[in-house]
Amino acid sequence: MTATVHPDRNFKYWLVAPAIFLLLLIGLFPLIYSLIVSFMRIDMMDTDTSFAWFYNYKTLFKDSRLWWSLAHTLLITAVALPIELLLGLAMAYLFLEKMPGRQVFISLLVLPTIISPIVAGATWRLLFDNRYGPINQILGWFAGEPVNALWTINPTLVYPAIIFCEVWQWTPFMFLILLAALSNVDKSQTEAAEIDGARFIRTFRYIVLPAIWPVMAIAILIRGLDLFRIFDIVWALTQGGPGTKTETISIYAYVQGFKQFETSYTAAIAFLVVFILTVVCVWAIRRMGLVK
Amino acid sequence: MVTRRDIGKIGLGAGLVTALGRPAWAADAAQAAVEAAKQYSGETITIVWEAGLQSLDPLNFSGPKWKELTGIDVKVVEVPVAEMFTKIMQDFKSGAGAYDALNVIPSWMPDLANAGALEALDPFVDKYGYRDELQKIAPTYRDNQMMVNGKIFGLPDDGDVFVMYYRTDVLNDPAIQKAYKDKYGTDLPVPPKNWKDFDQVGALITEVTGGKTYGAAFFREPGYGNFMFQERFRNEGGKFFDADTMKATINSDAGVKVFTDWLAENKWAPPGVEQWGFVENLAAFLQGQTAMTISWPPYGRWAASYGTDQEVMSWVPKSTIAGKVGYSTTPGGHPELAAGFCLSVSATSKKKEAAYLFIQWLNSESVSLERVKLPYALRDPFRDSHFTDPGYAALWPEAKDYLKALQDGANTGLLDLSLLQTDKYEEVLRQSVSKLWSGEDPKAILDAAAAEWDAITEKIGVDKQKAVYADWASKSGAYPK
DSSP, rough: OOOOOHHHHHOOHHHHHHHHHIIIIIIIHHHHHHHHHHHHHTTTTTTTOOOTTTTTHHHHOHHHHHHHHHOOOHHHHHHHHHHHHHHHHHHHTTTTTTTHHHHHHHHHHHHHSSSSSSHOOOOHHHHHTTTOOOOOOOOOOTTTTTOOOOOOOOHHHHHHHHHHHHHHHHHHHHHHHHHHHHHSSSSHHHHHHHHTTTTTTIIIIIHHHHHHHHHHHHHHHHHHHOOOOOOOHHHHHHHTSTTTTTOHHHHHIIIIISOOOOOOHHHHHHHHHHHHHHHHHHHHHHHOOOOO | OOOOOHHHHHHHHHHOOOOOSSSSGGGGGHHHHHHHHHHGGTTTEEEEEEGGGGGHIIIIIHHHHHHHHOOOOEEEEEEEEHHHHHHHHHHHHTTTOOOOEEEEOGGGHHHHHHHBOOOOOHHHHHHTTOHHTTBBBOOOOOOOOOTTTTTTTOOOOOOOOOEEEEHHHHHTOHHHHHHHHHHHHSSOOOOOOOHOOOOOHHHHHHHTTTTTSBSSOOOOSSHHHHHHHHHHHTTOOOOOOOOTOOOOHHHHHHHHHHHHHHHHTTSOOOTTTTOOHHHHHHHHHHOOSSSEEETTTTHHHHHHHTTTGGGGGGTTOOOOOOOOOOEOOOOOSSOOOOOEEEEEEBOOOOOOHHHHHHHHHHSSSSHHHHHHHHTOOOOOBBHHHHHHHHHHTSSSSTHHHHHHHHHHHHOOOOOOOOOOOOOHHHHHHHHHHHHHHOOOHHHHHHHHHHHHHHHHHHHOOOHHHHHHHHHTTTTSSSSSO
16 A cells, blocks of 8 residues: 655645745835835935825825826827837838748848837938928928927927837837738638728628727837836937926936936926826736636 | 244244155155055055046056056056946945045035045045145145045046137138128137137137038937036036025026027037037047037147057047147136046945045156056146146147146136035936927926926035035135136
C-alpha cells in the first residue's frame, strides 16, 4: 500500500507569491506612495512636508490654468482623433488591393510612427520656421509673395500646426491596424453585397464596420488615451505657448512638477488625470461593446 | 610711550612677518590648488556643466590639464541650462552625492544655499589663501554674485552681460545720417544711448534700406525675453516690488511702456522676430541683415571671426561684418548681467576638498585668463585683469573696444532678480512675454502677472520673501543708481 501524498494546498500560492510581490512593489507601491504625497505639502524648495490633507485637491478646482490645459487637451483629442481615424481608414482601403510596390509604400508610410515624438516635434518646428522653414517657402510660391506665417506663436495657426504634426505621425498607426482588420473581412460577403447592387456606404455600414469594429474600437481607445496624454510634440513645437494657449494637461503637470517643483500638487494633478481616464475608459469599453 | 618711529617699526615688522609668514600659494592660487590637490591623485571628481559649447572648456582644456597637473580625473556631466537647477536639487534631495562641483547661475544661489545644497566655501578660501585673488574679480560679480547671508557659496566665473552691437558702416553711412537729420533735425547718435534714440535709428534704417538691412533685432523668445524685460524695465525706472508691502509692481507704467515699445519695435524689426532666440538673432547679425542688436559677449567675438574657424564652431554662420562692429553698453546705460555662472561645491559631495581645489584652480587669475580666451568657450571676462589683458586686446583689431564695453557693462550692470523660488517669478515673466506675442493687451498681461507674483509671494511667506528682497535690492547692481 502506498501512502497518498497530499501536497500543501497553499503551495501554489507560495509559488506565485514572489512574482505578485514584485508586481505590487513596482506597480502598486509607487501608486500608493504618490497618492500619499498628493495629500502632503512636499515641494522641493521647502522643508515643510506636513500633511495638507485635501488642500491640493481643493486647489485643483480653483486652478483655472489647469482647467484650460484640460480643455486644450480635449480640443486636440477631439479634432485629431477623427482625422486620424478617417485618414487611416481611407489609406487602409487604398492599400487593401494588391498593387505594385505595395509593401514598400506601406513600409514608407509607417516610418513616422517609429520616430520619437520629441524628434518629430523638433523636426516640424524647423519645417514651420518662418525664416528657414520650407513650409512658408512653399506657401510663398503659391501666394506669389513671401509668406511669414508664425506657425508656433500665432494663436490662430498654432493649433493647426500641432494637429497637423500629430496626424502626420499617428495616422499610419491607425492605417496599419485598420489594414490588418480590413484584410480579415470575409470577402465573399462584400462580393455578394456588390452583386446584389449594394452601394459602398451600405456595404461598409452593414458588413465591413461590424467586422472590423472590435479592432477599430481598440485603436480608437489607444489613440484617444495617447492624445489625452500628449506632451512631446506640443512641447517641441510650442512649449505650451503662446502664453499657455496650447498647454496640455501633461505639459502643465510637467511644469508644476519639474519646473515649479510642486511635488504634492503634481501628484494631485496626476490622480485627477488617472480618475478622468479611468472614467472615460470604463465608459468607452462599455459603450463600444468591447466587454460582453 | 609709543613714538611714530615705533609705529613705523611695528608696521615694518608686521609687514615682514606677514610677507615671510605668507604661505607659498599666496603668490599663485592656481599653483596652490595644484600642490594641495596632488594628495587626491587617482580620484575622480564630477562637475555639472552647461551642455554644449560651455562644457568644451572642461572637456577639452581645463579637465585634461587638471588631470595632467594633479592626477585627478574630471568627469563632466553636461546638463542643459534649463535643467541644471532641477538636477542639482534632485541630487541634493535624494542625497545621492552624484556631483562634487557645480556650475550655478547666481540668481539661483539663495534658493540652493538656503536649501542646504551648496557648501559654504569660506573655510576652503581661507585654508588655501584665495581671498586676495577673489578680490580681483570685477566688483559687480564679486560683491553681488558670491555670497548668501554673508557666506561664500560660489566663485563668480563668468562675466555675462548684455552688450549692444552696432554696425559702424551702417550707422555712419552718409545717406542714413542725412535721412536721420532730415527726419529728426538732429545728428544720428552713434551709438544710440537711450531707447528713444535707438528706436528712431532702428526704424529709420529699416525705412531707408527697405528692409535690406533691418534697423535691429532682439531676443524675443520668452526665455530670453525675460532677461530683456528685467533690464529694460529697470532702465525705464521700474521696480519689481513695493519694498514695504512686497506687492508686485511690474504692472507699473514702466512695465507697460516696455511691452508697448516692444510691439512697436517688432514692426520695423525682421518679420518673425517674436520667435528669435540666441541663434536666430546671431545669424541675422553675422550675415549683415541687422544693423544693431543686444546680446551676450560671444556675439562680439564671433562677429570679429575670432574662434569661428574651429571645427566645433562650424554651426556659427561665417561673419560678413568683421571690422564693421562697434560695441557699447545697452540703451539706458545699465545692461543686464544676464545669467552668468558661479563655481560651487555640492553639499552632498564626498570629495569636497578636491572639488574646491579644482574650482579654485579654474577660477584663479592665471587659469581663468586662459579660459576666457579659449576660442570656443563661452566664459566671458570677469576679472579686472581680463579686461586689461594686452594679449586679449590683441586678439582682433577692435578687441580693446570690446573689452572696454564689457568692463563698462560690468560696472553699471543690473543683477537678475534673485529671491526665494526665483524661477517661479521668472516663469510668470516668460509666460507674459509669450502672451504678448499672442496679441494680448500689455496692461492686462502685466496685471495678471503681478497678481501671480503676489500669489507666489503669499505662498512663500511675505515676510520671508521681503527680507530676501531687501537684501537683494540693497546690492549695488539691483537698480540703477
